[in-house]
Amino acid sequence: xxxxxxxxxxxxAIALNAYVLTGGADFGGGVxxxxxxxxxxxxxxxLIAESIAPIWEANHVWLIVxxxxxxxxxxxxxxxxxxxxxxxxxxxxxxIVLRGSAFVFHSYGPYGRNRWGLAFAMAxxxxxxxxxxxxGSIATGAVAExxxxxxxxxxxxxxxxxxxxxxxxxxxGFFALALFAFLAAAYLTLDARDxxxxxxxRTRALAAAGAVFVCAAVALxxxxxxxxxxxxxxxxxxxxxxxxxxxxxxxxxALWRRRYRIARVAAAAQVSLILWGWLIAQYPYLIPPALxxxxxxxxxxxxxxxAVGLAAGAVILLPSLRYLLxxxxxxxxxxxxxxxx
Amino acid sequence: MVISDxxxxxxxxxxxxxxxxxxxxxxIAMPLLMVLAEWRWRRTGDAIYLxxxxxxxxxxxxxxxxxxxxxxxxxxxxxxxxxxxxxxxGPVIGIPFALEGFAFFTEAIFLGVYLYGWERVSPRAHMLxxxxxxxxxxxxxxFVVIVNAWMNTPAGVTVDAGRFTAVDPLAAMRNPSxxxxxxxxxxxxxxxxxxxxxxxxxxxxxxxxxxDLPGPRTTxxxxxxxxxxxxxxxxxxxxxxxxxxxxxxxxxxxxQPVKLAAMESLLDTQxxxxxxxxxxxxxxxxxLLAFRDPDAEVKGLxxxxxxxxxxxxxxxxxxxxxxxxxxLMALVCAWAAFTLLRRRDLADHRGLLGALAxxxxxxxxxxxxxxxxxxxxxxxxxxxxxxxxxxxxxxxxGLAVPMIVFSIIYxxxxxxxxxxxxxxxxxxx
Numbered sequence: 089x090x091x092x093x094x095x096x097x098x099x100x101a102i103a104l105n106a107y108v109l110t111g112g113a114d115f116g117g118g119v120x121x122x123x124x125x126x127x128x129x130x131x132x133x134x135l136i137a138e139s140i141a142p143i144w145e146a147n148h149v150w151l152i153v154x155x156x157x158x159x160x161x162x163x164x165x166x167x168x169x170x171x172x173x174x175x176x177x178x179x180x181x182x183x184i185v186l187r188g189s190a191f192v193f194h195s196y197g198p199y200g201r202n203r204w205g206l207a208f209a210m211a212x213x214x215x216x217x218x219x220x221x222x223x224g225s226i227a228t229g230a231v232a233e234x235x236x237x238x239x240x241x242x243x244x245x246x247x248x249x250x251x252x253x254x255x256x257x258x259x260x261g262f263f264a265l266a267l268f269a270f271l272a273a274a275y276l277t278l279d280a281r282d283x284x285x286x287x288x289x290r291t292r293a294l295a296a297a298g299a300v301f302v303c304a305a306v307a308l309x310x311x312x313x314x315x316x317x318x319x320x321x322x323x324x325x326x327x328x329x330x331x332x333x334x335x336x337x338x339x340x341x342a343l344w345r346r347r348y349r350i351a352r353v354a355a356a357a358q359v360s361l362i363l364w365g366w367l368i369a370q371y372p373y374l375i376p377p378a379l380x381x382x383x384x385x386x387x388x389x390x391x392x393x394x395a396v397g398l399a400a401g402a403v404i405l406l407p408s409l410r411y412l413l414x415x416x417x418x419x420x421x422x423x424x425x426x427x428x429x
Numbered sequence: 430m431v432i433s434d435x436x437x438x439x440x441x442x443x444x445x446x447x448x449x450x451x452x453x454x455x456x457i458a459m460p461l462l463m464v465l466a467e468w469r470w471r472r473t474g475d476a477i478y479l480x481x482x483x484x485x486x487x488x489x490x491x492x493x494x495x496x497x498x499x500x501x502x503x504x505x506x507x508x509x510x511x512x513x514x515x516x517x518x519g520p521v522i523g524i525p526f527a528l529e530g531f532a533f534f535t536e537a538i539f540l541g542v543y544l545y546g547w548e549r550v551s552p553r554a555h556m557l558x559x560x561x562x563x564x565x566x567x568x569x570x571x572f573v574v575i576v577n578a579w580m581n582t583p584a585g586v587t588v589d590a591g592r593f594t595a596v597d598p599l600a601a602m603r604n605p606s607x608x609x610x611x612x613x614x615x616x617x618x619x620x621x622x623x624x625x626x627x628x629x630x631x632x633x634x635x636x637x638x639x640x641d642l643p644g645p646r647t648t649x650x651x652x653x654x655x656x657x658x659x660x661x662x663x664x665x666x667x668x669x670x671x672x673x674x675x676x677x678x679x680x681x682x683x684x685q686p687v688k689l690a691a692m693e694s695l696l697d698t699q700x701x702x703x704x705x706x707x708x709x710x711x712x713x714x715x716x717l718l719a720f721r722d723p724d725a726e727v728k729g730l731x732x733x734x735x736x737x738x739x740x741x742x743x744x745x746x747x748x749x750x751x752x753x754x755x756x757l758m759a760l761v762c763a764w765a766a767f768t769l770l771r772r773r774d775l776a777d778h779r780g781l782l783g784a785l786a787x788x789x790x791x792x793x794x795x796x797x798x799x800x801x802x803x804x805x806x807x808x809x810x811x812x813x814x815x816x817x818x819x820x821x822x823x824x825x826x827g828l829a830v831p832m833i834v835f836s837i838i839y840x841x842x843x844x845x846x847x848x849x850x851x852x853x854x855x856x857x858x
Contacts, residue, residue: 142545145497145537149530155504156530159515160523167516170508174825178834181505185498185838192494193845238824248825386520393524393598401531408538415542415549 092395093385096161097374099398100154101367107150108363109271109356112264114144116272118187118212119265120292121205128288136272137194139279142416144191146409148184160394162384165374172234173225176218176252183215213265220264224257224307227315227370232378256307256314263303267359270296274339274355277348286348293343293351297336304362317376318369325368332361435819437828438510441835443804445503448839450800451793452496453573457566457615458622458662459489460540464559465658471552477654483547484853485626490544491849495842497537502835510828514811514821517593521586522576524598529572536565567615574614578606581803582684583812591816605684609677610803616670617799621792623663624758627765628789630655631782633854653776656785660765667762670755675718682719685813686728688806689719691739692748695729702727707753739808747801754788754795761788 117136124132159166170177190208225231230251237247251257273293280286311318339354372380385391463485470478504526507515542550542558550558579585585600586593634652682689689695693715695702701724704714713723720727730738761784768778775781811818822828 142541145494146534146541148497148501149534149537152501152504152533153527153530155508156523156526159508159519160527161520163516163519163523166508166519167512170505170510170512170515171823171825174509174823174831177505177509178831181502182834182838184501185842188494188498188501189842189845192491193849244826386523387596390520390523390596390598394527397524397527397531401528401534405531405534408535412538412541415546 092388092391093381096157096391096394097381100157103150103153103157105360105363107154108359110147111150112216112268113271113275114140114147115212115216116268116270118208119269120272120276122209122213126288128284131285132288135276135280135285139276140191143412146412148188157394161386161391162374163386164384165379168231168235168375168379171238172231172247172251173222175248176222180215180218180222183211183218187211187215216265216268217261220261221252221257223366224260225252226375227318227366228256229315229376230254232375235378254314256310259303259307259310263307266296266299266303267362270300271355271359274343274351278352290343290346294340297340318366325365328361328365328368332358332365335361434826434828435822437832438822439818441828441832442506442510444836444839445499445506447797447800449496449499449503450796452492452499453570454618454796455492455622456496457570457618459485459492460559460563460566461662462626462658463489464556464563465661467556467559469658471556477650480651481655481658486544488850488853491846493540495846510823511811511821512823514816517816518812521593521596521598521601522579525572525575525602529569532565532568532572536562536569570614570618571611574611575602575607577803578610579604580811581807581813582606583815588815606680609673609680613673613677616666616673617792617796619662619666620670620758621796623659623666624785624792625789627656627659627663628785629854630659632786632789634776635779635782635786649776656775660769664762664766667758671759674755679719687730687733687737688739690728690730691741691744691806692802694741694745695727696731697729698726698732699729700724700726707749737809739806744802744806747798751795751798751802754791758788758791761785
C-alpha cells in the first residue's frame with residue numbers, strides 16, 4: 089500500500105538520486121582531475137573547476153536534504169545507520185570536508201591549485217567509495233544484524249567494521265566511483281569549449297563506461313550470495329533491467345557518434361535507473377531485513393507536516409535551481425565566465 | 430589518560446558547533462554587507478563600493494564554503510554521536526531542520542548566482558540574488574536555533590517512561606525559548622560580523638598610517654567606505670543586543686532556573702539577590718534584572734538535586750565574558766554612531782579606529798561564550814528534563830579517535846581560512 093510514509097521515502101530517494109546526478113558528478117570531476125593527462129591536462133583541470141565552481145554547493149545540499157528528511161521521517165533507520173556505519177560515514181564526512189574546502193581554497197586561496205590538488209583528488213575518490221559501500225552494506229542485511237548484536241557478546245569488528253568492509257559493499261563502492269566518473273565525463277563533453285577537450289572527455293567517458301560494466305558484473309555476481317534479495321530484485325524487475333540496458337547502450341552509442349546532448353541525458357538516466365533498481369529491489373525495507381518503511385516511520389502528524397514543508401520547499405527550490413542551471417549551464421557558458429572574471 | 434566516550438563525543442560536538450557557529454554568523458551577515466555595498470555603488474556610481482562588494486564577495490565565498498561543509502558534518506554527527514537522541518527527537522524537531530535544509534539550498538543557489546553572475550544577470554537580478562542570500566541565511570539561523578531552543582525548553586511532547594506518546598511539532602517550534610534565542614543569535618551575527626569587518630579595515634588603515642605610508646587617497650576611501658557599510662549593520666545590532674540579552678535572561682530565570690543559578694554561581698536561594706560582575710557586587714540587581722522586582726526570590730543551586738547541576742565554573746565565567754564583551758561592543762558602537770551622526774570623518778578618529786580594531790574578534794568570542802552558557806548550562810540534559818546527554822551517546826567505542834581527527838581537521842581549516850583572509854586583506858593594502 090502506498091501511503092504517506094512511502095511517499096516521503098520516495099522523496100528521500102529522489103533527493104538521493106539528485107545528489108548522485110549532481111554531487112556525484114562533481115566527485116567524478118575530481119577523479120578526472122586526478123587522471124588529467126596528455127598535452128591538454130591543464131585545460132582539462134580548468135574545465136573541471138569551471139563547471140563545478142558555481143554549482144557544487146547547491147549540489148551538495150541534496151545530501152543534507154537526504155539526511156534531514158531521513159532523521160525526521162525515519163528516525164529509527166537514521167539511528168541504526170549512524171550507529172553501525174559510524175566509521176565509513178565519518179571517513180566519508182572527512183572526504184566531503186576536505187574536498188569542499190580544497191576546492192574553495194584552490195579557487196580563491198593564496199596557494200593556487202597545486203597544494204590543494206592532492207586533498208581534492210584523494211577526497212574525490214574516497215567519498216564515492218564509502219558512499220557506495222554504505223549503500224552496499226545496508227543492502228546485504230549486515231547493518232540490521234550488527235545493530236541487533238550491539239550490547240551482546242559480538243566483537244567491535246563484528247558490529248562496526250565487518251558490515252561494510254566486506255567484498256560486496258566494497259564492490260558497490262567501486263561501482264559508485266565508476267558511475268560518478270562516467271557521469272562527470274559525459275557531462276564534461278558538453279561543457280567543453282573546443283573539440284580537442286571534447287575528444288578527451290569522450291574517450292574518458294567511454295573508458296568509464298567500460299569500468300561501469302566490469303564493476304556492475306562483479307557487484308551482481310557477489311550480490312547473489314551477499315545480498316540475495318537485491319540480486320533477485322534487480323534481476324527480477326525485468327522492466328527496470330531492460331530500461332537500464334537501453335539507457336547504457338544509448339549513452340555509449342551517443343558518445344561514440346559524438347551526440348553529446350543525448351549522451352548526457354542517457355548517462356543520467358542509466359545511473360538513475362541503477363539507483364532505483366536497488367531501491368525497488370529493497371522495497372519495502374529501509375534497512376533489510378529488520379526495518380521497513382512503515383516500521384521506521386515517525387508519527388503521522390510529523391509526516392503530514394513534513395510533507396507540507398517539503399511541498400513548500402519544492403515550490404521555492406525548483407524554480408531557483410532551474411534559474412541557477414539556466415544561468416550557468418547554457419551553451420557557451422565557459423567563454424562568458426572567462427570574460428566575466 | 431583515557432577519555433571517556435561521552436566526554437569525547439561531547440568534545441567533538443562542542444568543537445564542531447563552536448567552529449561552525451562563527452562561519453554561520455559570517456554567512457548570515459556578510460551577504461547583507463555585500464548587498465549594501467553594491468546598492469551604494471549602483472546608487473552613487475562610486476566605484477570604490479563596487480570594489481568593496483567584489484572583495485567582500487570573495488571572502489564570503491571562502492567562509493560560506495567552510496560553513497557549508499562544517500554544517501554538513503554537524504547534520505551527520507547528530508546521528509553518528511547521538512543516535513538515541515535523534516531517534517527520540519527527530520520526529521519532533523526534524524521539521525525545522527528540513528526547512529533549514531531548504532533555506533540553505535536557496536542560500537547556496539543564489540550565492541552561486543551572486544558570485545559568478547556579475548556579468549551574467551541583470552543588475553536588478555544580481556542585487557535580488559544577494560538579498561535572497563542574506564534573507565535565507567537569516568532563515569537558516571531561525572530554524573536551527575528553534576531546534577536548540579527546544580532542547581533547552583522542550584514543548585509539544587507528552588512523555589511517558591522516556592518515550593514520547595504524543596508529539597506536536599508545531600508546538601515544539603513555539604517553545605518558550607524560541608523567540609529570545611532567535612533574536613539574540615541574529616543580533617549576535619550582525620553585531621559580531623559588522624564589528625569584525627569594521628575592525629579589520631580599521632586595523633589595516635591604522636597599520637598603514639603607523640608605518641608612515643601616506644598611500645593614495647583611494648586606499649583611505651576604500652577603508653572608510655568599508656567601515657561605514659559595516660557599521661551600518663553593526664551599530665543597530667550591537668545597541669539592541671543588551672536589550673535582547675535582558676529578555677533572554679528573564680526567560681532563563683523563568684524556564685531554566687538551574688541555568689540562571691549556574692550563570693550567577695548562586696548557591697543558596699535568596700531574596701533580593703545581588704549581581705556579580707567582574708568582582709563587583711551590585712545589590713539586588715539580579716532579582717531586579719531577572720524578575721523586575723528587587724526583592725524577588727532567586728533560586729540557588731542548592732534548591733536542585735546535585736545530579737541536575739550544570740558545570741558551574743565554565744557557565745559562570747562564560748556568562749561574565751559575554752556580558753562584558755557585549756557591553757564594550759555596544760559602547761564602541763554608540764561612540765561610532767555619535768561620530769557618524771556628527772558627520773565627522775571616521776578615518777581621522779584614531780581612538781575610535783583603535784577601539785574597533787581591538788574589538789574585531791570580540792563578537793565572535795562573545796558568541797562562543799554565549800553558546801557555552803546555553804549549551805554547557807543545559808547539561809546534564811540533552812533534552813531539558815527529558816533525556817540525559819549520557820543516555821544519548823552512541824554505543825560505538827573509541828570515540829576519542831574521531832574527536833582527534835576532527836580536531837586536527839578544524840585546526841587546519843582554521844589556519845587556512847586565516848591565511849586566505851590575511852592574503853585577501855593584503856591585496857587591499
